[in-house]
Amino acid sequence: QAQLVESGGGLVQAGGSLRLTCVGSGHTFTQHTMGWFRQTPGKEQEFVAHIHWSGDSTLYADPVKGRFAISRDNAKNAVYLQMNSLKLEDTAVYYCAATNPFARGAPSRRNDFPIWGQGTQVTVSS
Numbered sequence: 001q002a003q004l005v006e007s008g009g010g011l012v013q014a015g016g017s018l019r020l021t022c023v024g025s026g027h028t029f030t031q032h033t034m035g036w037f038r039q040t041p042g043k044e045q046e047f048v049a050h051i052h053w054s055g056d057s058t059l060y061a062d063p064v065k066g067r068f069a070i071s072r073d074n075a076k077n078a079v080y081l082q083m084n085s086l087k088l089e090d091t092a093v094y095y096c097a098a099t100n101p102f103a104r105g106a107p108s109r110r111n112d113f114p115i116w117g118q119g120t121q122v123t124v125s126s
Contacts, residue, residue: 002027009120020081022096031101034079038092093119
């Protein structure tokens with residue numbers, strides 16, 4: 001069974017950095033566009049970033065552009081989210097997600113990603 005497991009969340013001061021890791025198991029995700037979403041209580045999941053299955057392109061939500069960077073290591077079946085210059089409003093549960101193989105276009109909606117991890121909490125303090 002295909003699974004995604006996130007790690008790397010935690011408590012960090014505003015202006016600091018964290019690196020989230022998502023590792024796949026039970027399936028090879030090299031042909032899947034991988035994404036990160038986040039969610040705060042009472043709100044819907046928000047798209048953060050994705051990296052195309054080819055590795056050739058990335059897409060970022062406006063609030064994180066210039067501060068976050070998504071990357072992948074297909075040899076490790078892993079995707080990463082480097083988060084710099086963290087702000088209080090970045091506090092959320094962060095989820096890793098995968099599209100179906102060879103997804104077309106630039107997926108950024110929750111429904112574009114049928115496979116999800118369990119999430120990891122990121123808390124930014126002042």
